[in-house]
Amino acid sequence: MNQNVEFYNHLADFYDQIHGDRSLEIAFYQEQASNAQSILEVPVGSGVLAQALCRQDRRVVGVDLSEEMLVKARSLTKEAEFVKGDMCAFDLNETFDLVLCPLNSFMHLCTEDQALAALTCFKEHCSANGKVIVSIDQVALEYMPKKFEGIRAQFKDKTSDSNITVLEKTKFDRKTNIMNVQWSAFDDETRDLKATSSYDNRFYSNLEIRKYLEKVGLRVIADYGDYEKNERTNISSRQILISECA
Template sequence: MIKQKILQKTFHGFGAEIYDLWWPEGSVSGDEQFYKELLKKQGGNSLEIGCGTGRILIPFLKENFELDGLDYSNDMLNICRDKLNKYNLNAALYQSPMQDFKIPKKYNNIYVPFHSFMIVSDRNQALRSLICFFEHLKQNGQLIISLFIPNYQALALYTEDQDKWRHCKEINLKDGKKVVISDMVINFHLEQIKQVRYRFEIFDSGRLIDTHIQEMKIRWYFQYEFQLMLESVGFKNITAYGDFTFEPLKNYHREMTFQSFKP
């Protein structure tokens, strides 16, 4: 019997369980090495926002970075805690939304990898997140935030097929079952919001036995819009890099990472 579909928040429940198979270490080309170089140059302790199951946090801890993690999904953090125990690593993990957290210490670095900042879809809450980051940085502390660059061709494609499921990926589980991941995207251009539903269909010997549906909203940004947001909070010396390289942002890049400092 196929279980009833349940709409959940993304990165909770089943979405957390298969995250490491969905986005394994090394799946985002170049981002780990890029963050590593920025953190090494700045030095000191760091806080990873949206640490999830530890895709970046665990390898960095293995290289002796002084690092803590924060995520709003306790399901993801529980998996990360299991990894800390498995590898005998130490890090404080905090369960909180990024727009409203309070940690009793400050950091030399705060970084927000892999579009995690964009999950805060409300503009005022996004600004509140930047204020939280500012408050938790030491003087001359570094903030690093990665965002995708809006792709007009992709936005137009999704606009035409907004009511259709699109195949994303297939994952083979250890027990022999297969998970087929699809997404359905609705773009709200004036609000710069992308609403995404992910469908996880679980097959056993070719027979569909379960389906999970999860939803998230993502706010996209443009370069100078985001720079103004950082400036409004008080950040200085703002630089935008392209595609997890130290090349200044260009039209052909698909990812942008902002580096800024608390004076």
């Protein structure tokens, strides 16, 4: 089993609560989708964004490799369709007006081969006048600490009603630009460990991601530095690349 997918299987119950308020991001995608009659989100995770994009006159499909996340997504909304698949190798045999890879999911692709395979799949599922959007962190890697430990999130768990603290430990490898992130969720009162797991994230520079998009035949038409659509600069915290078939 892919280590990153195992991570989501373990932390599916806490996923949305860890990520907190995503209203700005959701509004951004709703605007981007305003004319889209079909949307594909890969990977779709717990389906929060897919649900927000559902409209009566629109088909929304989400792909993910984690069974647990798909269970969450299917219980969240019946209006979208959720399919099990690997973002590097899926074939739905249809195209979409908008193909989305949100919330750093692309960073789970740790090798050039994986990145190119996923972008090829995104392009093959994008209709002739459609758009592909990839959104990932932009960080100054030279300042990235080799190790970090701290609190990632604190919230009242909706199902158990207990207060949960999620601790984060990271290890960053400067040679590969891969960060291993471990999350451990504890019950504040009992100190019981509720869930723990780790995943790898590969950081991509803007040049790298543009090179890969170009290589698979996707042309960048916009490059935002945040969900308010400010143009990306070297100090932006995000790179949101919108592309279309070249």
